[in-house]
Structures are given as C-alpha cells and as structure tokens.
Amino acid sequence: MSGAPTRPARHLFGRGSWPEVSRIADILRAETVGGILLLAAAVAALIWANSPWSAAYQQLGAFRVGPHALHLDLTLAQWAADGLLAVFFFVAGLELKREFVAGDLRDPRRAVMPIAAAAGGMAVPALIYTTVNATSAQGALSGWAVPTATDIAFALAVLGVISTHLPSALRTFLLTLAVVDDLLAIVIIAVFYTGSLAVLPLLAALVPLGLFAFLVQKRVRSWWLLLPLAALTWGLVHASGIHATVAGVLLGFMVPVVRRSEGPGPGLAEHFEHRWRPLSAGVAVPVFAFFAAGVSVAGAGGLGATLRDPVTIGIILGLVAGKCLGVLGTTWLVQRFTRASLGDEIGWWDVLGLSLLAGIGFTVSLLIGELAFGVGSEKDDHARIGILTGSLISALLATVVLRLRNRHYKRLAIAETRDADADGIPDVYQR
Template sequence: MTPTPFRRARYALLERGSWAESRRIAEILRRETVGGAILLVAATVALLWANSPWSAAYFSLRDLHIGGEPFGLHLDLTVGTWVADGMLAIFFFVVGLELKREFVAGDLRDPARAALPIAAAVGGMVVPALIFVAFTAGVGDGAVKGWAIPTATDIAFAVAVLAVLSTHLPTALRTFLLTLAVVDDLLAVTVIAVFYTDGIDFTALGLAVIPLVLFGICVQRRLRSWWLLIPLGFATWVLVHESGVHATVAGVLLGFTVPVLRSAAAGGPEAGPGLAEHFEHRLRPISAGVAVPAFAFFAAGVAIGGLDGFTRAMSDPITLGIVFGLVVGKPIGIYLTTRVLASVTRANLDSALRWIDVFGVAMLAGIGFTVSLLIGDLAYGLGSDRDDFVKVGVLTGSVVAALLAAVLLRVRNRHYRAIHLQETADTDHDGVPDVYQSRRD
C-alpha cells in the first residue's frame, strides 16, 4: 500500500513581502533608527541628571505646573504630564496612521500575513503579564495593577539596537519586528483605554466626537490646511483628556480617520501616496525626534540612590516582575505563539530563515520603554516610590534584553549577511532586486 505523501504547507511563515512594502519598511526603520538614537541620549541624560548634585533642578522642571482651567477644563498640568499626555499623542497619531495603512494597503491586508504578527503580539502580551502577576499577586496595595507594564515593545529602541549591531537582518524579519510592534502598540492603547481609566465623563467623551468627526470629514475631503486640522485635533485631545480616558487615545482615533488610498479624483491608489502617508512622512520626524525623546527625558529620570537604592529596587516584586516579564516573558510568548501557529496551520518557516532568527527578534521585542513607562505612570502615579521601581525595572529589563539579543544576533550575523547579499542582487540592473522578480505571489 503506497503511503500518503506529506501535504505541503499552504504558505511560509515570515515569507518575504512585496518589493514596494519592503522599501517602505526599510525607510521607516531608517527613520526609527535616528529617533531611537535620540531617545537613548535623552534617557541617558535624564538618568544622569536625576542622580547628579543638580537633581533638584531636574525634578523641579518635571513638576513645574503650566496651564490653567479655562472653561472649567482641567489643563493645569505639570511639564511632565503635558509631555506624556500631549506630545506623546503625536506618537500615537503616527501609530494610528501606521495601523490603518498596514491593514488597508500594506501586506497585512492579507489575512494569512496578518495572522502571525497579531497572534505573536497577543502571545507577547499574555506571557509577560502572567509573569508579572505571579511576582506581585501576594504583595497587595494594588501592586498587581501594573500587569501591563512589561507587555509593550519600543520599536525605536529595538531598531536603534539593530543599528548599533550593524546586522543584516533579513527583510522578512525586519518587517515582522515592525508590524509586531505596531500591533503591540494597538493592544497597549486598548489596554490603557480599558484598564487604566478610573472614571469616564461621558459628556466630555460625547463632545469629543464632534471635533473628531469634523477632522475626519476634512481629511476625507483631502484638506491639508494646518490652521483647520490642528485646532480640531487639539479640541479632540482636550475633550478626551477631560473625559478621563488617557489623552493619547485621541491621537490613535484621529489617525484612524485619515484616508490611506488616494481618491478617484486624484488618480486613484496608483497615482501616488495617500493622505495617511503624507501625514506620516511629515509627522514621523517630529514624533521620533522630538515627542518620544521628550517623553523619555521626563519619564526615565529616577533617583536610584546609589548601589543600595538599586539593590532595594531590584528586590521589589514589581521590579522583578517587569524585568522577568521583558527578558523572559516577551521572547517566550512571541516565539511559542509563532511555533504553535506554524504547527496548527501546517506552515513552514520561510526557507531563508531559521527558528533561532525568530527567537532573536522575539528577544528584541523584550525592549520595552516608552509605552511601558507610560503604563507605569498610569498604574502607580508619577513620582511615587512604585513608579521609581517601574523605571528601574523597565530600564534594567530593556538593557538586559538588548544585550542578550545582541549576543544572539552577533552569532547569526554571518548568516544574515549572506541572506542580505542574495536579497540585494540586481543582475539585470533594473533597480528591483532579482529575488522580488522571481518570487511567486
């Protein structure tokens, strides 16, 4: 009796995407690399200043109140809060643009391609959250409230590490890292809106719909007038902030309203980039080069108190839960989810890659910074003792994850370089690598 032949997988996990999408991903990563370098500098300066003889000036600047309460609005905020709630909304607006573009016009519009980063992001959230809860469940006093802190990935920080390593990471893996981080941001925004909102003023939230809808109508009509869009965006932000929902959610909602494809009157999607790509091109440098580093500067400053203070922080269950969540939980959650998905769908890993490569990217995803620090502020309060433990945990966990990923990726660097040379070969000199012309779509 002839045995039944093994059925081939219907698709390959982490298969190379289209040439156009690969170029877009490469451009985004180049910009994030610069932003990540600035972020690292800002965080380092803040940490050194906060532990210097002039630390009082740093904390006075962070806690300086600016604003007032016009029309009964609660806008008398500290500089640190203005940056965390206001400037970081620019970052989340770009996240909203990225998400919409990925699922409307990017490679992730294909459900088969979208399933992997979505599932991996969920796995990378669940496992570190469980680890954090295991460390803090018996502590009491709301310590477990910070369960979402180690679940976030900082794409700028991760890409900056890659730039320092100078690795030739395959295009598919770089795309996976970026889309994973984007989906991770969406989950983080959802968590912030649902679990870190104490009370909701439904009147203010309902009023926020008015400028949001007007903003959406303007961008759908392809209006780019800054004097019209900025006031509408700011009004949406103010009312969402007033409602009790974290104001950065307004940035994502505004980003979702921007059209990705060009209108028929403008020549359709083949005529050039849509309004979402236009806004992303304009705002990404501001987000990566100004907004996120400014947040890092005011969020990363923690007075460690020397070796004794660091030892005290590292013995706290909150700090340990964050460190182990980022260093152990993130890579395990992402890697195991990817392996399970491959097993369930009978899919094979793309022939150009190895599972150790996936694990290396999963370790990079353990670098949490911007959103992790933001969730820590929301969970325990800015300037509290536990907030200081959060900062020590996030900084320590991110550095350890980066170092471990660096070791693994250095080992795999020769293999990456060989793949890179194959991908960039252009024997017919038409400007498109041969590998994209020979692939079967």
C-alpha cells in the first residue's frame, strides 16, 4: 500500500535562480567597495577628532551652507545626514521593491525568512537596550532603536577583508535582511523620531512626488525632469519635520520594476540602481560616516565613564548579543515550526556567523542616535562610542566564526565553477 506523496523539503536558504544570484553578486561587489570606503572614512574621522586638530574637524562639520530663505541653511554634517542619506535610502527603496516584485522573494515562502529575521533582529536589541536603561536617567530610553539597524556596506566590507567564499544563498539572505532592516528603520524614524509635523509642506510634497511617479511610470529617464522633482519632494518632506530620508524611500517605491515591452535590457528600477548605487555606496554613505563617526574617545569623564554609561552598555549588548540572538533565534523558530530545512550546504555555524555580521550597525544607527539624543550631546557621543565598539566586537566574532568556515566555502565555490556548462551557468541552477 503506497503512502501519500511527500512534499519536497523547503529550504530556508535555497540557492535561488541564476539571474537573481548573478544580480546579487554584482550588488555585493559594489557594496563591498563602498564598505571599505566607509571603513576608511570612519577611521579618518576618529583619528582627526582625537588629534590636536580636532577643533578644525568640529568646525568643518558645523560649517553652514544653503539658502536661508528656504530654511536649508544646514551644516555640512546635516547635509550629509539629511541629503546624502536620502540617496542611500532611494537605492534601498529600489532594491526592496525589486526584490518583492521581480526577485526571488516575490515568492512568500522565500520572503518570510528574511522578513522574520529582520524583525527579530530589531526587536531583541530594542528589548535588551530598554531593559538595561529602564532605570537610567531621563532621556536614555529614547535611544531604544539605536542598536536595531544593520549596516550592509560595513558587513560586506568585513566579508571582503576576511576573504570568505560565502554561499550565494547566505549572501542573498544577508543583503535582503539588511534591506528589510533599512525599511523598518526608516519607518521607526518617521513614526518615533518626528518631533513636530507641518502638514502643509507634507501635503505639498505629494505634488512633485505624484509628477515623479507619473513620469517614471511612463518610463521617462530624463534626469533634467526627474531630478528637480525629486529635489523638491525632498525639500518639502524636510520642511514638514519628517526626516528627509523618508523622501528617498518614497521616490524609490514609485519607480516601476517590470519592463513595459518585451526585449533585452534592465527595467527602470534596475537602471536607476546601476546609476545611483555607486554614488550611494562610494560617496553618500562614506561622507556621512566621516561627519558622524568623529567622536572624542576621551569624552566627558573619560573612556571608562563612557563605557560604564547604561546608554553605551545597552547599545553594545544590543548589537552584539541582541542582533545575534534575534536573527539566529528567529531562524531557528521558523525552521522549527514550518518543518523547513536550512539548505543542502548550510549549517547552523553559517547562520551564527551571519547573525554576528548583522550586529555591525553603523550608518542608520548613527543617524538614529543623532535623532534620539541630539547632535553633539553627551549621550550622542556615548551612543557613537557604543555603536563603534559593538560593531567592532560583532565584526571580530563574525570573523572568527567565518574564518573557521572559510575553507568549506572555498571548496563549494570551486565545485560550482567546475560544474558550469558551456553556457556559463552552473548545472545546479538548471536542475
């Protein structure tokens, strides 16, 4: 008597399709280069801020430029945080929409894992920070969201430095988790870190945003039409009191992903990604890091007092322990209750290394710290030291774990290369 046909096992870290794997590889190469520039910018800022010429660094960040009549006479540090990071979130919006409309994650079974991991990787750090600062001085709890963000550029820079051959499924998962993480972070910024809301500028922003959406839906690519509308949308969102980076995400969501006509070539969203990702990874994020990472290590009361501050402790524990427990624990729960397997080549040591990498929080964490505590405040300085310390510890721990797996990854990469047909596509993606 034959039994009922068995359903094929569902893998949490499946290979995905070859076009998607190839596209992800191109993205990761650009982000890795950007991450190295980000790391260099952060180190340069730390050295300058702790040198005898630290006053010049502070004066540079405080230098104001822009039209006063339009309330855009901002400091260079504010232009970096409000303006350049809007480019970063525009690319994040394009990537997120691309993943869920035309990428492998349009399949809900594939999408649920990185979304759940990103949510768990944000909830646990927030809970740890809140617990540590429950009895702290007034204002400390406003930083609950600081350790919730993952910096994909910094994480990929670590991967590039340690030269791992991470399986494509894990690399794709890391990128998708970080993109979803960015989206959740920008929602947190818009909802919890908007001090005062001016309704009229916000409503006025819908006009250029609508015109931008209309033109891109018609597949218009003319920069002299789209760029002024995007800048006007950004300016009105900035004037409304909502952080201006929200405008970048909204503009990214307006761009269509699927080509209107059949034929070769990328869709409009992918075209914009290719154009703007180098600017985001190579200029926008490193410049922001240069202005945001420069903090005096001595600080008020010395480094010892800073490291004993509950704000610093909560951020470090949130990034190192919270991110790891959140991502790893959520992955285990999904595997446990859906009866899914990790994948043919993936083990729990791989997921542990990935979870530790998720604890590298930098760009968005620094931004949230500034919004939560105020730029230049003592708590903001402590938050920055906590972010730098927690990210460094997470990077070192991830390096140890992934170094142990490096030889295994390299063997897999060599096997896939040898398994390619004359068409250049490994056989495993054609089965």
